[in-house]
Amino acid sequence: MNKHVMPKLNRRAFVIGTAAAGAGLAIGLDIPFGGPQVVRAADGSPEVNVWVVIRPDNTTVIRVARSEMGQGTLTGLAQLVAEELECDWSKVVTEYPTPGQSVARKRAWGDFSTGGSRGIRTSQEYVRKGGATARMMLVQAAANEWKVPVSECTAANSVITHTPSGKTTTYGKVVEAAAKLTPPADADVKLKDPKDWKIAGKGVKRLDTVDKTTGAMIYGADVKLPGMLNAAIKDAPVFGSKLKSYDEAKIAGMKGVKKVMKVGDSAVAVVADTWWHAKTALDALPIVWDEGENAKVSSESIAKWLAEGLDNSQPAFIGNQNGDAKAAIASAVKKVEAVYNYPYQNHATMEPLNATAVYTADKCEVWCGTQNGEAAFAATMEASGLPAEKCEVHKLILGGGFGRRGMTDYVRQAVLIAKEMPGTPVKLLWSREEDMAQGKFHPVTQCKLTGAFDADNNLTALHVRLSGQSILYTVRPAALVNGMDTAAFQGLSPSGDAAIGYSVPNLLVEHSMRNPHVPPGFWRGVNVNQNAIYMECFMDELAHSIGQDPVEFRRKLMSKHPKHLAVLNAVAEKIGWGKPAPQGVYRGIAQVMGYGSYVAGAAEISVTDGNKIKVHRIVASTDPGYIVNPAQVERQIAGSFVYGLSALFYGGCTVKDGKMEQTNFDTYNSMRIAEMPKVECVMVPSGGFWGGVGEPTIGVAAPAVLNAYFAATGKRIRSVPLRDQNITFA
């Protein structure tokens, strides 16, 4: 039976883990006489290569370096390895290599980062090669044993057959010999044509489901270590400010409290026997913050500053340009202009942020859910002050990521706390309130769009002027190009994996970068979210301004973008665009490209009293090139609508006195089952490229509904969230 093997958290594993510096699941090298080195897994089974361990009973352990946070990558990557390996899928289990092991083995597993919808698309080739290489070595070992040409042998379902004689053997029987062979040259490793896939490309069941239905799955928040204490933390609510003082005497004697400490220069933590005691004491602790100038910032002051950036006289980076849009607009017969905005959003992962750390002068170990094991490892090194060989990070299944767990602030805090209590494991868990206050927020932007028509109603020019926050400026400044954040143009770029789908004779897309003090982060879909709202709602506006059908209007601009057009057409056909909708039901549509994939979505809604929206039906189409697991792709598409529409209806984080106003799900709500219709997916994988799946669809969720709202009411909504306009679900 398939199963994901979780890191063991019992006493024995803890002792082994803390004692064996730099080692872990591959516990050592077994060097037999006369042969090359064989690396063995903890149970003694040999590695064929870093991706594949085979046990004598043919159980195949597939190593997965990327993180599983619900998106299905764990299963999808295992499918790709298994496909090339020709192993028995029913005997596949998966295992996370640790970042420490990867560092010790010269990054044998490559990139651990799991964000940007990259989990499968940027590792598919080398993991497939890992599976194919292992298969070739296993078959070679059998051929050697039989003293027959390898060309006469085939492999399927973990069984190797010598075709002329009919002799068979299994992977489990030849793995010891295979592990000693020299791997084939890279050029000799041929990958299957995806049309021949038998395991990949199929909607096989996830490998991590059963434990998620019984309570047995261990998330970071569930980690237990012997002698472990629990920490609650409060960081300065005004971003960028400092901790001034706290009055520890006021909580002296509170039950279970072991230690109160400053963490970094802005946070205070209480460590106690239980987290409930830690949190209760922290809530009672008087804290004084040194708030500084940022305490004067509000959503209103940010909005005013961003609005100034919409003015053409202000400096801006140009992200996409052809012709002379400004001149064409100035001389246009007809001009349409609109200003949109999109607010801060919090990831609000179901599992609040947490990490467990134990520190001694010889070793620092961390257990956490992370989207980037190597970044968590680096944070552990930095916060502990210990070198790589004395650090380790044990990854756990994530209770949601959405980009938030790509950051390592919570890991750093946990290590700093543990460092004050050497030898004692401490689990740091953020309260939901801390999670809401200390987000790495989806950035705030505004956008002015201007379109120009000639006398024949042809769109002659389009000017998209973005104003607002850059994520890269704060998070990854080295990625700026001469100061410009190219990611700010996601979905509007001239080419690449987030290219615009329209050809306009005169086009200008620019970004006036304005970075408020609120820390930004990558939030599922990142800048596709707002850019798709801006562009796709405005396309709707342009079409209606000249009395044209929004789909027909788009099609005329998309002839040079056949893949964008194909998903739009697929959605239009499936939802019945151009045919009458049921009585009282109205449709909206949108398309965008992001993360290398082409997506479109359409919604059917009805509106009561002008402000109560019932979403009856959603149709979505995606072309990600190849689909590894259609069942999981469907779930990612449907989930993207839930996340995107939650943000549209209920989301929006607002700043008052320099800090966030929303504190929990009562002020930052999320869609429930009653509000969500079925999502009908039309998958049109066209092959030849590998696009992402987890994020792109979120871009079309909001504009499809907003355009339907216009169709229903004649009112154009240009501001998110809808709750600010007293619009909600029916």
Place this chain on the structure above:
Amino acid sequence: MANLTINGKSINVDVEDDTPLLWAIRENVGLTGTKYGCGIAQCGACTVHIDGVAMRSCGITVSEAVGKQITTIEGLASGGTLHKVQQAWVANDVPQCGYCQAGMIMAVAALLKEKPKPTDQDIDEAITNICRCGTFQQVRAAIHSAASA
């Protein structure tokens, strides 16, 4: 010290009377299948059964739970056999990240006890748990399949 009955077992927990049941279950009893999501009875991740009724354990104190039959996700299966809701969850591959699913399953198990064949409207009214991954489509399908199992 309070005496709780959890999954049929009598357990003494050394906590203050006003400790939320959620934290007694997680930290003092050590059953971590019941999750913390919000602490204010909004999200439903901590749903357990109290005398057969689905309740959010973060909003109940230990003293209020004394004398009641408390069932957590770990106590839903009987012997080695998964509850029909758990079976339907496995068959429909419902969980994504899975963090909210224990609470979701507990809410659904209570619903099916009250309404063995729930309509979509019954589901809409009774199941109000938050799932940030948004696996609602699979939840609905699995409820119907559990109901017909």
